[in-house]
Amino acid sequence: MALNIYNTLSRQKEEFKPLHEGRVGMYVCGPTVYSHSHIGHAKSYVSFDIIVRYFRFLGYKVLYVQNITDVGHLLDDGEDRMLKQSKIDKVHPMQVAETITHSYFEDMDALGVLRPDISPRATGHIIEQIELVKQLLEKGFAYEVKGSVYFDVRKYKDYGKLSGRSVEEMVEGTRVETRSDKRAPQDFALWKKADPEHIMRWPSPWGEGFPGWHIECSAMSMKYLGDRFDIHGGGLDNQFPHHECEIAQSECATGHAFATYWIHNNLVTVNGQKMSKSLGNFVTLKDAFKKFNPLILRFFILQSHYRSPLDFSDEALRGAGAGLEKLLNTVRNLRHELARAGTESRTADALIDLAMFKARLRETMDDDFNTPQAIAILFDFSREVNTLLNTGTPYTAASLLAIDRVYREFGGDILGLIPEAIETGGSSNGAMEGGLIQLLIDIRKEVRAQKLWALSDAIRDGLKNIGITLEDKKDGTTWKRG
């Protein structure tokens, strides 16, 4: 079965066909680095992380570009986000950018989001942006007014094709007062003249100024991926106006199509309410991580589809935490068995229809990256694995390894939920802690043999209190954290 992707441009699922055989060029709108990342960022970048991982699993050579916006993102009142934050913090805007960029990657790393191949900064590509604006002026798609340059939306017939809006509708819907220096209210800035007190400024053919927000993504995506590439992604909220403007600029500048597939992830709500900075109910990842392990957040996000909205609540997160633990527990037990299988003479082959499970997983991921369905299949798979492990039958290392490979490929490589190394308990990792716990387990075994239950339970409860859980199995006791 071929990979099918929902393309916002056509509003339907389409079979993925790369522009260049075996390669995928992908650009995703990255964060504006003025404040710490929140759970909305997590949903977006985890979603695209899955897409990148799955393409790589399928054997594509992926070039993943995700920008860092550190200039040009203007607020309603025309003030630059970066400048506003720098005034609040009383530091240089580039210091804000640097601090928040570090913070962003720290949070994404915690969530298991693989780093983009290229993370271009807008301020590092002023020259490219100016070049693009010059091209648009030369071709007559833009006009200059008092040191600022605007894109003339009426010159581009397809404006609105991504978001399904017409220019006429937009005029009617415009609430903000029409800026006097624009020819039409829908026109958007490519380059803005800098006021005297504006710190972030660069020389240009139109005087000192700074780039508009939309232009950076056109300039940087085309610089690194070519003026045509496969996938452009971002949050649904960027569909309009940001992506619509990007398409207009890029297609007018090059004279041909821009990105082939447009992918948009849905947004996040908190306790049923829209999460927004103006409402002040946004949850930063650093705060969320204090309550929930980052992997639990990742699991929670992947348990719903990327095109579905996701509502965050503590109850839902707790449920996700229990679910993830169930999954990891099985893998932990499997690897524990695997560690022993190598040293004991094992006889039986573990009988699970691995080919069937792998085919189901492939099929469901091929259907527009259906991660919730994939997770459900992993749970089906785990039920069989648990049953197998509970029989106490000795299995060959090879057959257990084959089972583990399914977890590694789909649960690890693709979904990023199952860590390379899970605490296996029992087996000594050379750490003193592990040795001490094993010593207590051995002593407790003796105590239990003498049926001294009170003492036996005291050991187990004591360990539980310091975060170590013992589990008595048919063939011995194992331990885990938590």
Place this chain on the structure above:
RNA sequence: GGCGCGGUACCCAAGUGGUUAAGGGAGAGGUCUGCAAAACCUUUAUGCGGCGGUUCGAAUCCGCCCGGCGCCUCCA
């Protein structure tokens, strides 16, 4: 006002024309166990917001209605 998305069990959430409506959490009962924990088994929607329609057949398509949310203005 314009555009768009979805209403599936106590909670989260797949499924989008056809055998018994996935999966996870929570609850209940059971098996195993000294007891726990974990695991496994059984169980919790004759029904998928409501009302009509199309069809041999609809949660799935169409229409209307009722509530929910998002975008149109900065946000991933």
